[in-house]
Amino acid sequence: MLPQRVLPAEHSTGSVSVSANGLVMIRGAVKAVVRLKGEMMCLHFYGALMFATAWCCQLVVSNAQTRPNIVFIMADDLGWADVAFHGGNAPTPCLDRLAKEGLELTQHYVAPVCSPTRTGLLTGRCWSRFGVTTPTNELALPTGTVTLPGALQDRGYDTCLVGKWHLGSLPKWGPNHFGFDHSYGSLAGGISPWNHRYKKGEYSVTWHRNEELIEESGHVTDLLTDEAVKWIRMRDSLPFFLYVPYTAVHLPIKEPDKWIRRAPQTITGNVARQYAACIMHLDDAVGRIISALEHAGVRDNTLLVFTSDNGGSTAENNDLKYPDDNCPNGRLTANNLPLRGKKGDVYEGGTRVPTIVSWPARVKPGKVNNPVHVTDWMPTFCSLADFEPARDLKWDGVNLVPLLLHRVEMSKRPLYTAGPRWRASALRYGDWKLVVTGKDENRNVELFNIATDVNESKNLADTEAHRVDAMLTRLQEAARRDNDALAR
Numbered sequence: 001m002l003p004q005r006v007l008p009a010e011h012s013t014g015s016v017s018v019s020a021n022g023l024v025m026i027r028g029a030v031k032a033v034v035r036l037k038g039e040m041m042c043l044h045f046y047g048a049l050m051f052a053t054a055w056c057c058q059l060v061v062s063n064a065q066t067r068p069n070i071v072f073i074m075a076d077d078l079g080w081a082d083v084a085f086h087g088g089n090a091p092t093p094c095l096d097r098l099a100k101e102g103l104e105l106t107q108h109y110v111a112p113v114c115s116p117t118r119t120g121l122l123t124g125r126c127w128s129r130f131g132v133t134t135p136t137n138e139l140a141l142p143t144g145t146v147t148l149p150g151a152l153q154d155r156g157y158d159t160c161l162v163g164k165w166h167l168g169s170l171p172k173w174g175p176n177h178f179g180f181d182h183s184y185g186s187l188a189g190g191i192s193p194w195n196h197r198y199k200k201g202e203y204s205v206t207w208h209r210n211e212e213l214i215e216e217s218g219h220v221t222d223l224l225t226d227e228a229v230k231w232i233r234m235r236d237s238l239p240f241f242l243y244v245p246y247t248a249v250h251l252p253i254k255e256p257d258k259w260i261r262r263a264p265q266t267i268t269g270n271v272a273r274q275y276a277a278c279i280m281h282l283d284d285a286v287g288r289i290i291s292a293l294e295h296a297g298v299r300d301n302t303l304l305v306f307t308s309d310n311g312g313s314t315a316e317n318n319d320l321k322y323p324d325d326n327c328p329n330g331r332l333t334a335n336n337l338p339l340r341g342k343k344g345d346v347y348e349g350g351t352r353v354p355t356i357v358s359w360p361a362r363v364k365p366g367k368v369n370n371p372v373h374v375t376d377w378m379p380t381f382c383s384l385a386d387f388e389p390a391r392d393l394k395w396d397g398v399n400l401v402p403l404l405l406h407r408v409e410m411s412k413r414p415l416y417t418a419g420p421r422w423r424a425s426a427l428r429y430g431d432w433k434l435v436v437t438g439k440d441e442n443r444n445v446e447l448f449n450i451a452t453d454v455n456e457s458k459n460l461a462d463t464e465a466h467r468v469d470a471m472l473t474r475l476q477e478a479a480r481r482d483n484d485a486l487a488r
């Protein structure tokens, strides 16, 4: 039996306001009505109460038909130039096509590492508000936190996570406790691709379905894609939210032979070929999900986002912290150029990632250069789903609908990044970016004009002292709200 969903106390649902319990009842009834259409004729036996419920259901159902399905695909550690449409050497035809036919967000920021980005995505708040600045196996979100899937679930969406959770690595902290109807994959972080084990220790056995630990055979990317495709095929007329955080291209990597054979011959070296194969395999997986949406006849009204959780990594592939899975030795060959830095850094190479939005019915192809942030997705999706929080959820993100659908220029706003253990932080404001590393007498402050120096190679802190002061004030203001994770 699945655990009780985490629900906010009360929501306004357009013209009909109902309590959370009422919503659960109505939502359950909506699913029953939609799935058992033929049995609707029997409703009259249940009298006035059921008639009223059915009326409410009809309202929700008719709303549901106008709201988009949402598919959010997130790669793990995929660098800025790991994709062919940014000059990467591994072919990525599916993503290239998605970028060409969809809308590319050229300045989409995430956290420098894993769990923080996932925290921001699922809460609309900077990860540091929850004290989460590093990958964590502890419970990241307090019980009662209003999450993105929880909000969509309340609005009648079917919700599913296929992939890596990493916001609490025990089953009792798993995705089903935070708004997902269905979940599958790794409760913890990156796993070995064939034995599906996380790092040695308490959380190593982590492969699960609906928080029940299971053993399966197969390559992780194939298993996740199979599950996502199967779940799409099982949908009925309710809108759905499918979150697919792949473990590719996180270490340790060992790809099926067929994908290694397909890597271009110009790419030499064992790990380099493995890394390219991993990207190509991921690209194909995205294509399979898109095909499943097409076959289900829902592609036009599905808002699909593809992104990465942080910049690319050049760490040792065969990390001995993981149980042996015969993965090759050598450093990963991620490419973040022309951006500076890599995974873990608050420089652009750690936090700016390839991002595409595709919604054939509503979003015109092109590129948007406004800086946007992973915390923007919750306000955006909640807006599209007509979810209005009954209380202030203290979102740091903003609703991107005017930008995505109507190309309305966004006003300048500070985008704050807390790096791992707050050892570094950054603030983007307009064209400018402030990077602060170290503390007190060891503090180092850098200022870059991102519009003219995307590589962050010219530190202008000395020549722009007034700007540095103003941005430091903004950074301190943003940081003051850290560690405010109350779920009230």
Ligand SMILES: [Ca+2]
Residues within 6 Å of the ligand: 076, 077, 113, 114, 250, 309, 310
């Ligand atoms: Ca990652």
